[in-house]
Structure formats: structure tokens, C-alpha cells
Amino acid sequence: MLRRKIFIAGLLPLLALPLMGESCTKEKLIFLAVGIDTTAGFVASGSTNVLDDTNQIDVKEDLDLTGVLDDNDIAAEEVNSVKVSRVYYRVTVPEAGRTITDGDVTIQRNGVSSPMALVSNFTGDASAATDWIEITDRLGSGAVTMLNTFMAECLTEAKGGAPVQNTTFTYSVTGTSNPVNVGTNFEWELKVSFLVDASQTVEVPEL
Amino acid sequence: MKLVDRWGALALAGIALMATSAHAQIEANLSSLEGDNAKGYLSPLATGLSSGLNSGIFRSGNVPVSGFNFGLEVKALLANFSDESRVYTTAETPGFASTEAPTLIGDTGGVTQSGTGGATVGYPGGFDMDRFAFAAPQLTFGSYMGTRAIVRFISVELGDSDLGDLSLFGIGAQHSISQYFKDLPVDVAAGLMYQKFKLGTDTVKADALAFNVTGSKAFGGAVSFEPYLGLGYDSLKMEAEYENSSLSETLNVDFDRQNDFHLSVGAGLNFPVIRLHAEFTKAAETGFAGGVSFGY
Numbered sequence: 001m002l003r004r005k006i007f008i009a010g011l012l013p014l015l016a017l018p019l020m021g022e023s024c025t026k027e028k029l030i031f032l033a034v035g036i037d038t039t040a041g042f043v044a045s046g047s048t049n050v051l052d053d054t055n056q057i058d059v060k061e062d063l064d065l066t067g068v069l070d071d072n073d074i075a076a077e078e079v080n081s082v083k084v085s086r087v088y089y090r091v092t093v094p095e096a097g098r099t100i101t102d103g104d105v106t107i108q109r110n111g112v113s114s115p116m117a118l119v120s121n122f123t124g125d126a127s128a129a130t131d132w133i134e135i136t137d138r139l140g141s142g143a144v145t146m147l148n149t150f151m152a153e154c155l156t157e158a159k160g161g162a163p164v165q166n167t168t169f170t171y172s173v174t175g176t177s178n179p180v181n182v183g184t185n186f187e188w189e190l191k192v193s194f195l196v197d198a199s200q201t202v203e204v205p206e207l
Numbered sequence: 208m209k210l211v212d213r214w215g216a217l218a219l220a221g222i223a224l225m226a227t228s229a230h231a232q233i234e235a236n237l238s239s240l241e242g243d244n245a246k247g248y249l250s251p252l253a254t255g256l257s258s259g260l261n262s263g264i265f266r267s268g269n270v271p272v273s274g275f276n277f278g279l280e281v282k283a284l285l286a287n288f289s290d291e292s293r294v295y296t297t298a299e300t301p302g303f304a305s306t307e308a309p310t311l312i313g314d315t316g317g318v319t320q321s322g323t324g325g326a327t328v329g330y331p332g333g334f335d336m337d338r339f340a341f342a343a344p345q346l347t348f349g350s351y352m353g354t355r356a357i358v359r360f361i362s363v364e365l366g367d368s369d370l371g372d373l374s375l376f377g378i379g380a381q382h383s384i385s386q387y388f389k390d391l392p393v394d395v396a397a398g399l400m401y402q403k404f405k406l407g408t409d410t411v412k413a414d415a416l417a418f419n420v421t422g423s424k425a426f427g428g429a430v431s432f433e434p435y436l437g438l439g440y441d442s443l444k445m446e447a448e449y450e451n452s453s454l455s456e457t458l459n460v461d462f463d464r465q466n467d468f469h470l471s472v473g474a475g476l477n478f479p480v481i482r483l484h485a486e487f488t489k490a491a492e493t494g495f496a497g498g499v500s501f502g503y
Contacts, residue, residue: 072235072238072452083326083327084324084325084326084327085326085327085328085329085453086300086302086326086328086453087326088454131456132454132456134300134301134302135301135302136300136301136302136303136322136323136324136326137301137302137322137323138301138302138323139302139322139323139324139325139326140324141324141325143324144324144325144326145325148325191454193453193454195239195319195327195328195329197319197329
């Protein structure tokens with residue numbers, strides 16, 4: 001009797017098979033959206049009451065689109081577009097009672113375009129360190145179009161097309177730190193994220 | 208990112224969980240979503256798990272008062288998702304109005320939306336699933352003072368980064384109420400079950416608690432037919448943790464506790480050593496459960 005029971009118990013994994021539904025698979029298209037961190041490219045800090053900071057960055061190098069796609073197992077051929085998605089700021093070194101007003105960020109693709117407003121009339125509280133705060137509603141359409149065009153060129157290169165030229169951008173941060181008659185000591189950062197539209201064929205089991 | 212057919216591996220492990228095959232894609236899709244939207248996207252998983260984990264546990268009100276008995280069982284559950292759970296309303300954010308987007312079980316096509324200045328945001332597609340299937344082994348043994356223990360345990364290491372690990376541990380008990388009322392026309396038992404579910408590297412974690420009262424009556428002798436009715440209360444707490452690629456941060460999403468009444472109506476066919484049962488379930492989702500039990 002005991003031997004019989006042990007034998008039956010040993011069959012359990014096999015008996016489980018018909019209870020597990022169909023194992024057939026089906027091809028489906030999945031849309032993927034992947035953000036890209038560009039924090040390193042858009043850092044600004046203010047140490048005077050009137051902010052006026054200009055820097056140059058190589059957006060292609062900072063974004064490393066090919067590396068991002070590799071990290072997410074996305075082939076360049078599967079990508080439909082890469083577009084500006086969201087803009088954020090955060091305060092990393094706060095100062096009590098400090099605010100930023102009339103903040104503007106312009107960006108220029110060197111050798112291609114004139115400066116265009118990326119973020120306009122930005123106001124932020126710098127009295128406490130913050131997580132990323134979205135300010136996409138401050139975005140300027142000209143800069144968005146310029147960046148989207150640039151990313152389309154980067155995607156073309158990633159797909160084996162012509163290498164991208166003029167990859168260096170100049171960005172300028174201006175604004176007022178309040179109160180204006182008191183010395184300031186705070187830092188804040190700006191981040192732009194991009195959306196990657198990709199289509200992949202995956203196998204999804206169904207019942 | 209591409210998935211392969213892993214049903215064979217799952218079968219060997221003695222478990223099939225529909226959602227697990229979509230795990231890698233879940234992480235990829237979540238990576239572009241922020242807190243509230245991730246919660247909306249995953250919301251059907253909470254109801255699916257609540258129904259899946261808490262069904263098919265108790266199939267009889269007959270718990271012997273004493274003597275050794277045990278059963279080794281395989282339980283299977285099929286929960287049907289409602290059409291409403293295929294979409295969710297995205298959170299309104301600076302620059303973007305709210306819109307409707309697919310949930311995890313919704314249409315495979317994602318949604319893109321234009322916002323201020325021509326910014327574009329994307330909400331990933333789902334996996335176009337109508338049902339949620341779940342199967343797990345279960346061990347019951349007793350009895351001591353009309354009480355038997357119930358244990359579920361599965362740990363599946365699928366061995367690559369696509370799927371990660373899946374684990375389920377459950378422990379519970381069922382206590383005979385009939386022993387206190389000699390003239391009851393049916394067998395009645397109360398049961399309690401706690402389960403801990405984990406998918407991926409802490410991507411989805413859930414704790415489920417089920418309380419149930421089951422009444423049943425067996426007709427026949429060595430081979431018997433045993434209809435049963437179960438009334439209970441399910442409670443499930445789920446949380447998700449994932450890397451948001453836009454913010455380069457790990458985000459934790461806590462879901463509201465899911466509480467549902469649980470009704471099960473079913474019947475068992477009891478042979479010596481082997482027992483079969485099937486039931487209709489109305490809980491967080493409507494579905495069917497069944498199982499095969501070996502024991503005495």
C-alpha cells in the first residue's frame with residue numbers, strides 16, 4: 001500500500017501537464033517606450049543672484065543611443081522614432097528661502113541652428129532638496145523640433161546610415177535667484193528624457 | 208528581450224502561470240512609466256492574483272477529527288478578466304492631459320500622446336490576455352483535533368535574465384466545525400490560508416490572505432460525489448519595484464489592498480486514493496478552478 005502511494009506521488013509532475021493549458025505561442029507586436037537619461041548633459045548650478053551659465057555638450061556622446069538600445073535589447077531597425085518626452089528639474093543642494101524665477105534654458109545645435117528656448121519662464125523652489133519635478137509644460141516647440149531632428153539623424157546612423165554631423169550643442173541657463181540681495185549657495189539640475197518608439201515581435205503564450 | 212517558449216520548464220517545475228512568460232516585457236514596459244501610471248498598468252495583475260492565489264484551496268468541509276490523512280494535489284485556476292480592466296486612465300502630468308491606455312492585459316498596441324511644445328509620451332501596450340491561468344501543487348495533512356494543515360511551495364529559477372525567478376509559499380489550515388454540531392446535515396469547516404508570491408527580482412510581490420467556510424456533503428460509498436459551497440473573504444496586498452529609465456531611479460509602487468468576497472460552488476468526485484474536483488469561482492474575477500488529489 002505504501003509503495004503504491006509513493007508511486008502515485010511520483011507521477012504528479014506528469015499529471016500536472018494537462019492542467020497547464022495550451023503551450024502554443026502567437027506572434028504579437030509590442031510597443032515599447034524607453035526613457036533616456038540625459039542628466040549629465042543638462043546640469044546647471046547657480047551661485048549668484050542672476051544666473052547666466054553657458055556650456056557645451058556633445059549630445060550624441062552623452063545620450064549614447066546605440067548603448068541605450070543595446071542595454072534594452074532593442075535593435076536599431078526596430079526603432080520607429082526617438083523624440084523629446086519630458087523635462088524635469090531637481091534641487092540637489094538646497095538653501096532655505098531660496099527660489100528661482102524667470103528661469104530660461106536655451107539650446108543651440110552648433111553650426112546648424114540659432115539658440116532656441118528649451119524651457120521658458122521656469123519657477124522653482126530651491127529651499128529643499130527635491131526628487132525630479134516635471135516641467136514639461138514649460139517646453140518650447142522650436143527646441144523640441146531641433147532635438148527631434150537631431151535624434152532622427154542619430155537613429156539613421158544607428159541603422160547604418162550617414163554619420164551624424166554637428167553633434168555639439170550649446171545651452172545657456174538664465175534666471176533670477178530670490179531674494180536678490182542675499183548671497184546664494186544652491187545647486188539644481190535639469191533633465192531631458194526621450195521616448196523611443198520601437199516595435200518588436202515577441203512570443204506570447206495563450207490559453 | 209524576445210521571449211522563448213518556457214512552458215516545458217514550467218511544467219517540469221509543476222507550475223504554469225500565464226503572467227510569468229510576460230515578465231521580461233513587464234519590466235521593459237514598466238521602465239517608461241511613473242508611479243500612478245505603473246499602478247494603472249499593473250492593476251489587473253492584482254485582481255488576477257487575488258482570484259488565482261485564493262481559489263481552489265478548500266474543496267470539502269469534511270475534515271477528520273483525528274487520524275493520519277494526507278493529500279498531494281495539483282490545483283488549477285482560470286480567471287477571466289473583464290473588458291473594463293483592459294484599459295486605464297493615465298495620470299495628468301505637467302504638459303500632458305490624461306488619456307486612456309492599455310493595461311497589462313490590454314491591446315498590444317501602445318499609445319503615444321503629444322503634449323506641450325510637441326513633447327511625446329508613450330504608454331506601452333499590453334499582452335492581450337483574456338484570462339489568467341494558475342496551477343500549483345498543494346499538500347494537505349492532518350488531523351489533530353479536527354484540523355489539517357495546508358502547504359503550497361514553489362520556487363522556479365528559470366535561469367536567465369529574461370524571466371528571473373518565481374516563487375510561491377503558502378501555509379494554512381482547515382478546522383472542522385461539524386465536530387461541534389453532531390446533527391448538521393452537511394460537513395462544515397473553516398479555513399485560513401496565507402500565501403506569499405514573488406515574480407522576478409522583486410518586480411512584483413504579493414501577500415494574500417484567504418478566509419473561507421466550506422460546506423459539503425458526500426453521496427455514495429467507496430466512490431462518492433461531493434458537492435460543496437464555499438464562502439470566504441480574500442485580501443491581497445501587492446507592490447511592484449522597477450527601474451524607471453527616464454528618471455534612472457528605482458520606483459516602488461504600492462497598490463491598495465484588494466479585498467473581495469469569495470464564492471465558490473463546486474463538486475468533487477472521490478475515488479479511493481484519487482479525488483477530482485471542479486468549481487465556479489466569483490471573487491475579484493470570475494473563473495473556474497479544479498484539481499486532482501492523491502491521498503487518503
